[in-house]
Amino acid sequence: MRPNRLLRILLISFIAIPLPPHGAVAEEGWSLRGLVQGLFGQGDGAANDATRPSAPGSDGQPLAGDSLATAPVPAEAVGPERRLPSAEAQIQLSFAPLVKETAPAVVNVYAARAVPARQSPFANDPFFGQFFGQRFDSRPRMESSLGSGVIVDRMGLVVTNNHVVADADEVKIAFADGREFQTTVLLKDDKVDLAVLKIEGEGPFPTLAMGNSDGLEIGDLVLAIGNPFGIGQTVTNGIVSALARTHIGVNDFGFFIQTDAAINPGNSGGALIDMQGQLVGVNTAIFSRSGGSNGIGFAIPSNMVASFVRAAREGDRFEQPFLGAGFAPVTPDIAEALGLDRPTGALVHEVGGDTPAAEAGLEVGDVILGVGDVAIDSPDALGYRLATTGIGGVARLQILRGNERLAVDLPLQPAPETPPRDERVLGGETPFAGATVLNLSPRVASELDLPMNKTGVVVTAVARGSYAARFGLRPRDILLALNGQPIESTEALEAMLAGRFLGWRFELERDGRRMSQLVR
Structure with a gap:
């Protein structure tokens, strides 16, 4: 390939895409996923050609005064026409209306705990006491941490990350307008890295509606709102970079939304919202060598958050449904032996007697390929789907047994405590x-x-x-x-x-x- 041809390809790869007004975003569900599909050849090529505006040089002839254009350029290699905005509305494209609607429900979270001070070796020595008196007093000191939270109930339920409030003796929340409230921790769980707080104050409070995280697609626009580095409420934007990220070492379910919206220390527990102004994730972690944002952030999906909030309302424990079966990933060799075109699903390698799995008819060797209409590609995905369905529900499992595909209804029950724990x-x-x-x-x-x-x-x-x-x-x-x-x-x-x-x-x-x- 000639250098000038390569340069043209590189230059046209960076296209300026104007964002539509907030109303159009909400009504039409606009996102970058169409752009992603187009760039990777997944769009409708004919439709794109039909609607592409003409531009100087689109007839394949060199552009006047273009010293690099030494050969004809195909029409499809030329970018869209560049022109000045023709109306003020085209200049004022902004996320501001969406931020005004959603940001009041995102709060700063301040957690503090008392830790014993280091004991001086001279603290109890009468000789040194003559000179220093009570300066060796080993009173506990206070350690504090900061994060963010999202109000999901008008009477004051706040969702944040467990690692923000773990071991805290006191937890306060602060609104962007300066109001502060004490809170009570209703439920926290390090396995899912979530916590629910109750504001000790009279409502109603601004809230964010729960969105359906299963409806997200790669390329969807999102906003991240939080309190990075404790400097105050901050809004960043980006897209959904990936879905169902696993094994990032944050919680036991290993199922995350990945985004390139800037997330930094202090954003933990903050909101990831979609273009309809709904909560689709709770920002939790970043991948970074420097400690700051590198454009790789992770959020717990809102469907998991909703299950956790429901558990906080109903009791003091978040439980994963008990199946009484063991699962393993499907390896390439197993997939080939089963006639699958790729390694996917969760392989049943153990079924306990007198368990929900046994009662539902699961057998060793079965491969679970889906829950309801959602495909399952790993045991982690299976655990996530069952946890978001919740205790008391029924999961319809799509399984492969030999060469036969079956549907099995599995009642989701809490794990029995038999025998009693007797600590x-x-x-x-x-x-x-x-x-x-x-x-x-x-x-x-x-x-x-x-x-x-x-x-x-x-x-x-x-x-x-x-x-x-x-x-x-x-x-x-x-x-x-x-x-x-x-x-x-x-x-x-x-x-x-x-x-x-x-x-x-x-x-x-x-x-x-x-x-x-x-x-x-």
Whole structure:
């Protein structure tokens, strides 16, 4: 390819696209996805040719005075005609009406917690007390963090990220107009990295309506509103860069909207809104080496946010539906063996007895390809779809069994807590002294991200400096047997530890590996 030909292609790749007025955006659903489709050859070429304006040189002849145009240029290689705006409305294209409508419902979140001050080695020395008095007083100091939040209820429910308010003793919110209110944390969950606050003040308050994040497409315009670096409310714009991003290390569901709208520290918990002024995501994380925005931001989809808010209204826990089955990704080899054209879906590799999955008729070897009308390409996508459907609903699973495609209705139920958790702190002169243990039930297994088919006792905490810590016990260790006897419950374990033994041989499971240890 000749250099001048390459230069022309590079130059016409950067096209100035005027944005329509706010009213047209809302009425016509305009977005950049049409541009994206056009650039990648997914649009209607005939239609584009029919509506393309003519421009000087579009007959294929060199432009006058163009020193680079040494050869005829095809008509499709010439960009649109450049011309001055003919009306003031064309100059004043702006997001301002949309911002005025939505920004009042986005607040700044300030969280504070008391942490112990470092103890001076001279604090209790009478000699130094003569000279310094109470200067060694070890009063706790306050640590603060900042973020953003979105009001989703006129009576004052605010959604933010869990990492903004985690371990906080006090949480306040502030409006852009300067009003401040104390809040109460109704529900928070580090697995989904969401929290719901209740404003301690009289409403009504401005709100943002929940949008349908499943309706987003790559190329849709979005606005990000938040409090970056604590400087005050800030609005940035961009597009939806990708959907269903996974494994970015933020929460257990791994299902995010990616956007190039500038998101910085302090934006966490802020709003990602669409051109209809609806909340389609809660800004959560960025990919950055410098700490600032690199145009790669991530937001939790609004459908997950809506499920979390519903749980906060109904109780004090957000639960993922319990299936009683294990799932694995479909590898290329498995896809080929099943006759699939690509690796997609969630492969059932385990079905527990007397579980919702077993009652629905799921079998080992089934591949779940969809939930309702939505395709499933991974176990993460399956978990997200079931979580957004919510406890009490019914999910219609589209499955592949051999060469047959079936539909299975799966009732979504909470994980049972059988046996009761019965938390105990072990004592005495044993290798387990200082360990906190629970009976292992499906609910506890779900909370600790453990296999659903395990029974026995699980370690949830180990006191520093205890016998249990000295002998290497860790949280999430599943205690299986002691001196050849299965450990069935915390009560049974305490009774076994009360006996006298010359040694202690215990078996445990850690991260899927079975281990045995003898302590004398």
